Amino acid sequence: MKSNTWHILLLCLLLQISFSALKAASELHIAVADFGAIPDDGKCDAAAIRQAISSAEGKENIIISFESGVYNLNEDAVLFRKNYKAMLFVWGQKNWMLKGAVDEQGNPATTLEMNLCLGNQITGASHLDIRDNENIKVTNFILDQNPRFATAAKVLEVNDDHWVTIEVFEGMPHFDGMQTHSANNWDLETGQLIKGPPITIAMTLGEKHVFTKVEGYKRRYEIQSKRFASLLKPGEGLSFHFNVIAGKARTVDVYNNTDVELNNIFVHNAIGMILGGGSNKNMTFRKFHIKPEGKSLAVGPRDGIHLARNSGRLLMEDVLVKGVRWDPLVSYLGFVSITNRIDDQSILLDGQSDKQQLALEAIQPGDYLKFWVGEKPMKNKVVQVQDGKITLADKLSPEVLQGTYFSPEAWYWEEAIIKNCLVESNYGTGLVYECDNLLVENSTFRNNSYADIGLGPTSKNVGAFCENILIRNNLFEGSTWIDKYKNYRGSITTFHKSPFFDKEPYHQNIHIENNTFKDITGPEKPSAIHIKNASEVTIRQNKYINTDNTVLVEEASTTRIIVKD
Numbered sequence: 001m002k003s004n005t006w007h008i009l010l011l012c013l014l015l016q017i018s019f020s021a022l023k024a025a026s027e028l029h030i031a032v033a034d035f036g037a038i039p040d041d042g043k044c045d046a047a048a049i050r051q052a053i054s055s056a057e058g059k060e061n062i063i064i065s066f067e068s069g070v071y072n073l074n075e076d077a078v079l080f081r082k083n084y085k086a087m088l089f090v091w092g093q094k095n096w097m098l099k100g101a102v103d104e105q106g107n108p109a110t111t112l113e114m115n116l117c118l119g120n121q122i123t124g125a126s127h128l129d130i131r132d133n134e135n136i137k138v139t140n141f142i143l144d145q146n147p148r149f150a151t152a153a154k155v156l157e158v159n160d161d162h163w164v165t166i167e168v169f170e171g172m173p174h175f176d177g178m179q180t181h182s183a184n185n186w187d188l189e190t191g192q193l194i195k196g197p198p199i200t201i202a203m204t205l206g207e208k209h210v211f212t213k214v215e216g217y218k219r220r221y222e223i224q225s226k227r228f229a230s231l232l233k234p235g236e237g238l239s240f241h242f243n244v245i246a247g248k249a250r251t252v253d254v255y256n257n258t259d260v261e262l263n264n265i266f267v268h269n270a271i272g273m274i275l276g277g278g279s280n281k282n283m284t285f286r287k288f289h290i291k292p293e294g295k296s297l298a299v300g301p302r303d304g305i306h307l308a309r310n311s312g313r314l315l316m317e318d319v320l321v322k323g324v325r326w327d328p329l330v331s332y333l334g335f336v337s338i339t340n341r342i343d344d345q346s347i348l349l350d351g352q353s354d355k356q357q358l359a360l361e362a363i364q365p366g367d368y369l370k371f372w373v374g375e376k377p378m379k380n381k382v383v384q385v386q387d388g389k390i391t392l393a394d395k396l397s398p399e400v401l402q403g404t405y406f407s408p409e410a411w412y413w414e415e416a417i418i419k420n421c422l423v424e425s426n427y428g429t430g431l432v433y434e435c436d437n438l439l440v441e442n443s444t445f446r447n448n449s450y451a452d453i454g455l456g457p458t459s460k461n462v463g464a465f466c467e468n469i470l471i472r473n474n475l476f477e478g479s480t481w482i483d484k485y486k487n488y489r490g491s492i493t494t495f496h497k498s499p500f501f502d503k504e505p506y507h508q509n510i511h512i513e514n515n516t517f518k519d520i521t522g523p524e525k526p527s528a529i530h531i532k533n534a535s536e537v538t539i540r541q542n543k544y545i546n547t548d549n550t551v552l553v554e555e556a557s558t559t560r561i562i563v564k565d
Helices: 002-026 046-053 226-232 352-362
Strands: 030-033 060-065 068-072 076-080 083-090 094-099 109-112 126-131 134-145 150-158 162-166 179-188 210-213 220-224 239-243 252-255 258-267 276-277 281-290 306-309 309-320 331-332 340-343 346-348 368-369 377-387 389-392 407-409 411-419 423-426 431-433 438-441 442-444 453-455 467-472 475-477 488-494 505-513 516-518 527-531 532-542 543-545 549-553 558-564
Touching: 046 068, 046 083, 076 516, 109 126, 126 134, 162 226, 220 226, 252 258, 281 306, 306 309, 309 331, 331 411, 407 527, 467 475, 549 558
Parallel strands: 030 060, 060 094, 068 109, 083 126, 094 134, 109 134, 126 252, 134 258, 252 276, 258 281, 276 306, 281 309, 306 331, 309 411, 309 423, 331 431, 411 438, 423 442, 431 453, 438 467, 442 475, 453 488, 467 505, 475 516, 488 527, 505 532, 516 543, 527 549, 532 558
Antiparallel strands: 076 083, 150 162, 150 239, 162 220, 179 239, 210 220, 340 346, 346 389, 368 377, 368 407, 377 389
């Protein structure tokens, strides 16, 4: 019997080795160097890398490999949609990996470096566009700009005539007439954002709020501005960006994929939003770090990771976001408005709006729609979708009429996990989450200007409300010094910021437990937790250290709130 057991174990081992060898044999390794992409030679590698990718199109189990070093991307980018350009593309492939090298510490050692002409109002392009793939992984890359389209400086002088003089740090970009989009001040000893109002908010491209060069100095500049003079002090650090493009220059675009993973990715500078991702199923982010590097103080003038209308499973583990202006992490749906109620079991979408068209493309028989009517949102199963008409399994509530909002199940995460992450020193809301089924644990949210976690609609057309939320074992420290949304004053806040809703308790089944809230203070008297428009909320075993308020609950819009701290 003993002999048979060992034979079985040996056979299993041999089979495992055979399967591993078979898998390795089936993988096709393509080195970009074989197509002329050589790191550290200063030549543009975009065309060569695109050739390497093109050579494997239509094949499966592909690994596109890069050596350590800097690959330059400085030729004209490819225009693939109106106003959208990218340097590198992976479209419509299956079982692919783009793989860079790592250093001795396991950090990425391959840099994809965009080299554009320094100036204001640069549109730029995405480094990488990942679209319509199945099982795609990108690992071990630094995504950067050289020159970077932001600078950092020390404030030297602020005088009574509202003149501010700065000295740009050595090695940081600078030029006469630099525009100051998304400007903020920093504590140079701690490297943290200074609490207070922004020096400038996003600003449109047409504005000319600029620094001019001081004669006789290489890196000294000045600006006459009452606002700058009132908010800056000598000895502080100052960061600002030369432009503020939103959707035209994301660093990475990730759309319409199934099973996509971004692993061991560092981003040090961005022209606009860093990552936009929509209509994907199953997304994984591991060791995805958005952070300043060298003398830089900030990374980007817009959002960090911005996800919309995805499904399946989301995992964010060891994600770091520091130094973006607007929201570091976002996951939202968007409300869909009904064109007409046809009868008791069918509605019409005419597809005239983008949201309606996207919904019609996504909704399938068997999906559920969540209608935002009544005391609780109502779910109804889809039977058929044809020519804009959606037939449902059950009778609709009388409250479902023309203009009623609903949210398709096809845009919901089945499970979203954010763990072991760090979100700090961003001028925005740390995590904006407008979906269901969220777990946030063992993470740190520190020194973000607005809420650390904002659940639900933040404005007119974004949503939805949240259900099945668990926030546990996290540290929330020093954030929420500005009440951006007016009367939503919690480090954790449930939002209901939409003119189409009032006192409905649509946030459901929320648990906030075993967290530590520290130094949540300021002139607007923020709270650790602020609950509105919610029911079935349990708040327990949290710890509060130096907070102006612990838990605020709006009684008029909430039911069944349990606080057991």
